[in-house]
Amino acid sequence: MKKxxxxxxxxTRSGFGAGLLELGRNNPNIVALCADLTDSLKMDAFxxxxxxxxxxxxxxxxxMMSIAAGLTIGGKIPFAGTFANFATGRxxxxxxxxxxxxxxxxKICASHAGLTLGEDGASHQIMEDIALMRVLPxxxxxxxxxxxxxxAATLAIxxxxxxxxxxxxxxxxxxxxxxxxxxxIGKAIxxxxxxxxxxxxxxxxxxxxxxxxxxxxxxxxxxxIINIHTIKPLDQMAILSSANKxxxxxxxxxxxxxxxxxxxxxxxxxxxxxxxxxxxxxxxxFGESGKPDELLKxxxxxxxxxxxxAENVLNRKKSENENN
Amino acid sequence: xxxxxxxxxxxxVRRDILxxxxxxxxxxxxxxLGCADFLTALYFEIMNHSxxxxxxxxxxxxxxxxxxxxxxxxxxxxxxxxxxxNVDELSTFRKIDSRLQGHPATExxxxxxxxxxxxxxxxxxxxxxxxxxxxxxxxQNFVYSLHGDGELQEGQIWEAAMFAAHHKxxxxxxxxxxxxxxxDGPTDNVMSLGNLAAKWKAFGWVVLEMNGNIMExxxxxxxxxxxxxxxxxPVVILMKTEMGMGVDFMMGTHKWHxxxxxxxxxxxxxxxxxxxxxxx
Numbered sequence: 001m002k003k004x005x006x007x008x009x010x011x012t013r014s015g016f017g018a019g020l021l022e023l024g025r026n027n028p029n030i031v032a033l034c035a036d037l038t039d040s041l042k043m044d045a046f047x048x049x050x051x052x053x054x055x056x057x058x059x060x061x062x063x064m065m066s067i068a069a070g071l072t073i074g075g076k077i078p079f080a081g082t083f084a085n086f087a088t089g090r091x092x093x094x095x096x097x098x099x100x101x102x103x104x105x106x107k108i109c110a111s112h113a114g115l116t117l118g119e120d121g122a123s124h125q126i127m128e129d130i131a132l133m134r135v136l137p138x139x140x141x142x143x144x145x146x147x148x149x150x151x152a153a154t155l156a157i158x159x160x161x162x163x164x165x166x167x168x169x170x171x172x173x174x175x176x177x178x179x180x181x182x183x184x185i186g187k188a189i190x191x192x193x194x195x196x197x198x199x200x201x202x203x204x205x206x207x208x209x210x211x212x213x214x215x216x217x218x219x220x221x222x223x224x225i226i227n228i229h230t231i232k233p234l235d236q237m238a239i240l241s242s243a244n245k246x247x248x249x250x251x252x253x254x255x256x257x258x259x260x261x262x263x264x265x266x267x268x269x270x271x272x273x274x275x276x277x278x279x280x281x282x283x284x285x286f287g288e289s290g291k292p293d294e295l296l297k298x299x300x301x302x303x304x305x306x307x308x309x310a311e312n313v314l315n316r317k318k319s320e321n322e323n324n
Numbered sequence: 325x326x327x328x329x330x331x332x333x334x335x336x337v338r339r340d341i342l343x344x345x346x347x348x349x350x351x352x353x354x355x356x357l358g359c360a361d362f363l364t365a366l367y368f369e370i371m372n373h374s375x376x377x378x379x380x381x382x383x384x385x386x387x388x389x390x391x392x393x394x395x396x397x398x399x400x401x402x403x404x405x406x407x408x409x410n411v412d413e414l415s416t417f418r419k420i421d422s423r424l425q426g427h428p429a430t431e432x433x434x435x436x437x438x439x440x441x442x443x444x445x446x447x448x449x450x451x452x453x454x455x456x457x458x459x460x461x462x463x464q465n466f467v468y469s470l471h472g473d474g475e476l477q478e479g480q481i482w483e484a485a486m487f488a489a490h491h492k493x494x495x496x497x498x499x500x501x502x503x504x505x506x507x508d509g510p511t512d513n514v515m516s517l518g519n520l521a522a523k524w525k526a527f528g529w530v531v532l533e534m535n536g537n538i539m540e541x542x543x544x545x546x547x548x549x550x551x552x553x554x555x556x557x558p559v560v561i562l563m564k565t566e567m568g569m570g571v572d573f574m575m576g577t578h579k580w581h582x583x584x585x586x587x588x589x590x591x592x593x594x595x596x597x598x599x600x601x602x603x604x
Binding site: 052068076093103104 | 387452
């Protein structure tokens with residue numbers, strides 16, 4: 001398989017911060033809001049360089065989301081940042097009415113998503129956010145995989161007009177996608193071509209999928225890896241085309257199984273091209289304190305879990321072939 | 325515009341509200357009737373706006389947000405009467421395929437509406453955001469908003485109040501429909517609002533008060549409020565109104581908050597609120 005080399009570990013939130021700063025320098029209509037987490041969200045550089053376009057909201061996320069909606073009336077492009085938990089569940093009705101239903105050009109920027117938030121524990125480790133956002137009409141949902149992709153996604157969503165949920169994380173993780181890449185909303189990216197099965201991965205789990213693919217290759221299994229950075233709208237063509245080729249699918253995400261990427265892909269495939277699917281996701285549980293890698297392992301969404309899911313899905317594919 | 329003309333329009337708006345709510349047997353006449361004078365004054369005398377060329381961004385004009393979206397019948401009537409759309413469309417209120425949704429919405433593209441409302445407590449924040457955009461755009465026009473007094477029970481209102489004072493959002497005039505009633509009864513019974521003027525002052529707002537059912541007072545107070553624009557403090561008007569104003573059997577009670585009159589009640593009400601500038 002194609003080799004992917006990390007240029008070093010970097011956090012995706014810093015990719016967001018770098019993208020936001022670049023946007024600020026190039027577009028005077030970009031404004032940013034934060035709810036007392038400016039440093040955590042890496043929005044401090046933007047705030048320092050453009051104080052007149054940065055709005056500190058204090059610990060009042062509901063107000064922040066609705067103010068962001070108001071700022072669009074007047075042509076501003078607001079990037080509202082806070083932790084994923086406070087950017088979705090806490091402010092769901094504000095997003096629903098003032099942003100999604102009103103179809104406002106607000107960019108909801110959510111850091112510290114998922115288990116890899118780590119030691120702060122389940123109160124902060126939201127794993128329902130993709131589910132909450134993807135059921136909203138008008139909402140676009142994006143979950144980039146590394147620093148470079150997050151920066152590219154941040155730049156891309158500014159050019160798109162409409163509500164966007166951009167999800168990224170806290171820990172430093174391998175940075176392996178190209179610097180200055182072009183990011184196309186809704187366009188899946190093939191990371192490896194294979195015929196035996198397809199791994200659809202999003203966010204931090206893409207790197208795990210690449211690691212799993214290397215292990216599978218040593219066992220003589222050739223997996224296709226497709227990065228679904230945009231969970232809504234889904235790249236239906238790419239998903240159907242690969243699933244129809246390999247006839248065995250794995251989904252991998254740092255999210256609950258309910259309502260996440262796996263659900264979205266299963267919904268698509270079950271209506272058009274049913275094939276065996278295994279989902280690497282957290283099954284109906286809250287998280288807990290711990291180190292990111294310990295948590296991924298304990299909650300069954302690590303590299304070895306993808307390898308195991310691959311073996312399971314291949315067995316199902318084989319038995320279906322035999323039954324036919 | 326002469327006060328007598330404004331009063332005539334407000335009376336017609338009241339007729340519109342009653343007929344719209346009756347036609348679909350659905351809507352919120354009580355608060356709508358109470359705020360008819362305020363909305364008429366705002367759109368026909370106070371605001372600098374361009375009804376014929378509605379622009380979502382509202383650049384270089386005053387804009388208004390109805391945070392208590394259930395007063396939609398009153399707002400739609402005033403919007404139509406001031407030229408945003410044809411008054412005939414008022415007959416579609418709350419009906420299938422209408423642009424006049426139960427609560428204001430942008431989805432159907434009704435001119436005059438810039439954000440959805442209905443779920444309470446969000447409109448002050450939205451208005452503040454729009455006011456910030458005006459400041460960034462060096463747009464000297466104002467942002468107006470209307471809120472229910474019961475709506476002040478939503479915590480987000482006070483988040484917004486704190487923000488506006490902190491960030492010196494001084495191009496906004498928020499008005500509270502202070503009728504002291506909400507769905508379940510008098511606000512004093514449901515959830516006492518306490519000393520509202522003191523609360524807003526403590527949050528750093530300039531507080532004005534007026535009787536929202538005396539047209540002269542509404543116009544004078546809104547003009548007075550404009551004098552505070554640009555003085556580094558946001559402005560709120562506590563507007564005392566009577567729910568159901570203009571229709572005797574709808575006044576002095578919260579029971580007509582969300583209830584439509586039947587045929588007989590409508591006839592009785594319309595005899596008290598006579599046609600002035602023409603029914604739709």
